Amino acid sequence: IGSFFQDRPVLKNPFLEDALLRGYLRRHLPEEAAFSDLCAFGERVANEVDEWGRECEVTPPRLVYFDPWGRRVDHIVTSPAWKRMKDLSAQEGLVAIGYERQCGEWSRVYQMSKLYIFSPSSGLYTCPLAMTDGAAKVIKSIGVSWPVEEAFSRLTTRQPERFWTSGQWMTERQGGSDVGHGTETVAVPRTDGLYKLHGFKWFTSATDADMTLTLARVQDRMGATTPGSRGLSLFYAEVSRGEDGRLRGIEVQRLKDKLGTRQMPTAELLLDGLPAHKLSEEGRGVASIANMLTITRIHNSVSAVAAMRRVVQLAGDYATRRTAFGKLLKDHPLHMQTLARMEVETRGAFLLVMDVCRLLGREESGMATQLDTHLLRLLTPVVKLYTGKQAVAVVSEGLESFGGQGYIEDTGLPVLLRDVQVLSIWEGTTNVLSLDVLRCVARSSGMVLRAYFTHVKSLLASASSVSSLAPAVKAVDGALSKLEEFVQVAATRAPSYLELAA
Ligand code: MFK
Ligand code: FAD
Structure with a gap:
């Protein structure tokens, strides 16, 4: 059988291992407390959380349609690790930090640095966190008053028992890019000022959320609606169960069978009278949800560069453990050139992403100049589309640096590649974001x-x-x-x- 067994690559504290991140923060972040928080969190990620992320991958969510007595329950069963991720996210303030603004204009950089350390070990919990952050941002920009004040405080709390996550239900069968023409969901006004939503949402991720923001067309008294983007309004709905145990106004049709992101549920939902509050003016749905798109696209970019950094860290460690042709991989110039190229891509991406986080923080703390505002608008789609593509290339190259083991499922490496493939698709495909860039150039x-x-x-x-x-x-x-x-x-x-x- 042989006596040789290869040592595996070891994940060390991703904060301490990342000289570029530490150097960047040392230059900009005034708070020593934030620095030590990131260091402690990095330790927790390496020694505890990373295993939970693996557990999320090997115990994917499943949908239970009926209870043992035949009643429809639509219960999405998630792993204990997925639930632990929710508590951890609240405790660590992974959304809250952006709203507490403890570091003033650098608060977003602090928050995103923490998410960057967390992301590749999070079992994709960064997906609900991105949408939760986006929903909080939309609510804050619209004005935190009834009925969403309670929701806002739950989305941004550090108390696990109060913490809520949000969904972002936009895509329908006819259109994910062109939601303006593709949305069929209608909102029927009730006499109490609320609406009932009827329609079909084709992709809804992290569907175990407590609430959602979604788009629908308000019906007039004759049942007519306005077509196109100008007919869409923004709605807030809570996901809750009635006394009979059934979801109020929602049927979960099925969970998607996906290439990656298998740790989290992505469902098709029939909205069958879902009670909802209209948050935007009528016809201003797309413009109102745009703040959510900005936030989730920045999270997407953070996840992309985090995946690159993780594969580079692991590949670097492996190069000190694996021998070929009589010497360690780290002593093969050609191998090290490959790793150096990955490092350069990762560094460039990191600096671009952090600059966008910096601009976001400046805008939110009232420090932004007009130049900053223009840059934030331009660079958000650019950084999302560019890093989405880069991540696939760098992570793919990274898997090759482990040889055959990079292709073996239970090393935990292939999931990195599966999960970056989605980054260029959701939250706007590359070409749709290119057009967004052109539009903002033309409109300004x-x-x-x-x-x-x-x-x-x-x-x-x-x-x-x-x-x-x-x-x-x-x-x-x-x-x-x-x-x-x-x-x-x-x-x-x-x-x-x-x-x-x-
Ligand atoms: C790990 C990280 C995880 C991240 C979370 C992942 C889970 C969620 C996954 C999802 O995929 S959720 C669904 C995401 N869907 C999209 O991203 C939709 C992609 N399509 C677009 O972005 C289209 O460009 C868009 C739907 C916005 C086109 O709609 P319209 O109505 O044809 O756009 P139009 O007419 O250009 O803009 C309407 C208004 O919105 C304008 O405002 P005004 O009326 O005041 O002029 C625009 O300025 C504004 N707007 C549009 N895009 C904007 C924007 N404002 C700011 N930023 C933008 N990007
Ligand atoms: P289409 O819009 O049909 O696009 C097909 C192709 O056409 C793309 O290559 C696109 O770039 C191209 N294209 C479209 N329009 C143009 C144009 N004008 N010019 C040039 N090219 C164009 N959505 C949600 O709302 N909520 C979620 O939680 C959610 N979760 C998701 C989870 C996963 C795992 C995935 C894969 C998707 C999820 N989505 C979600 C849906 C996602 O946002 C959409 O799939 C995406 O926006 C693309 O929309 P589409 O699938 O309708 O593709």
Whole structure:
């Protein structure tokens, strides 16, 4: 049988192992408390939480339609580890930190750093957290008053027994990208000011949520609705059960059988009179849910770079344990070149993502200049679409660096690849986000692109004071005039590019 057994790659404290993250935070985060919190959390992730994440993967959710006596119950059974993730998320303030603003304008960077450490070990619990954060943001931007004040306090609490997660039910059979034309769900007004929703939501993730935000068309007295995006309004609904034990106004049709994200339930839901409150003005549904899209797209980007970082960390560790052709992998220049390329991609992605988190924090704490606001609007879709693609390439390369073991299920490595494949699909596909970029360029008459140009110029100016960066600055500086030219042309042509794509 042989006596050799390969040592496995070991996950060490992902905060302490990440020199780039620590260096970035040391430069920017004023709070020592935040720093030690991240360090302690990193320890917990490596020694405790990572195993729960694995448990979520090997014990996927299942749907129980009926109780033993034949009554319809639609019970989504999740693993004990998935439930522990919910409590942990509240205790660790994974949503709360963004709203407590303990670190002022850097609070989002602090929160997202914590999620970045957590994400690859979270058993995809970062998905409900992203939507929960997005829902809290929408409620806050609309105004935290009845009926959503209680919901807001539950979404942002640190008390596990009060903590709620939210869903984001947008996609229907006809359209996930084009929800404006694809949404058939109608909202029938009741005499008490509430509405009843009737329709079919085709993808609803982390469906064990306590509440949701969703889109529907308000019916007038004749039963007519307004077509297109202008007919959509934003609704808030709680997911609850009646005295008979059945879900109020919801039937879970089935759980999706997915390539990845298997740790969490993604359901098809029949809304059959779901009681709901209208949150937006009539016809302002898409514009009102846009804040949620901004937040979830930033979470998506954090998850993408976190997956890259995790595979790079594990591959680096493995290179110190695996021998080939008489020496450790770390002593093979070609192997190390491959890992170095992955490292460079990961670093670039990290810095871009953190810059977007920084801009979000500035906007939310009232510190944003107009330039910051333009940059946030432009870079959110850009960073989401770019890192979604990068993550698939880097994680795929990462699996190869373990040789055959990278393909073996119970090493816990293949799940990394399965789970990044979705990052370019949900929350807006790559092409849909490209069009979003064009739209925001066109609608701002090119202002967002000019803001980007100004930003690049100021980054270059600050880099030029560092002597070791001088050759790189000189090289990029040469390309600056081309960038300016591109900005002018793209800003003018964006409307016609949009027409071409339509
Ligand atoms: C680990 C991380 C996990 C993350 C969570 C994952 C779980 C959830 C998974 C999901 O996938 S949830 C569903 C996500 N669905 C999408 O992302 C939809 C993708 N499609 C789009 O984004 C389309 O571009 C869009 C639906 C927005 C197009 O709709 P419209 O109505 O044709 O858009 P239009 O006319 O451009 O914009 C309507 C209004 O919204 C405008 O405001 P005004 O009326 O005031 O001018 C726009 O400015 C505003 N708007 C649209 N996109 C915006 C935006 N505002 C800010 N930011 C944006 N991105
Ligand atoms: P389509 O819109 O039909 O797109 C098909 C293709 O056409 C794509 O490649 C797209 O890029 C392209 N395309 C579409 N329009 C254009 C255009 N104008 N120009 C160029 N190309 C275009 N949705 C929710 O609402 N809530 C959830 O919780 C949720 N969870 C999900 C979980 C998983 C695991 C997955 C896979 C999806 C989930 N979704 C959820 C749905 C997801 O948001 C949609 O699948 C996504 O937005 C794409 O919509 P679609 O599937 O209708 O594809």
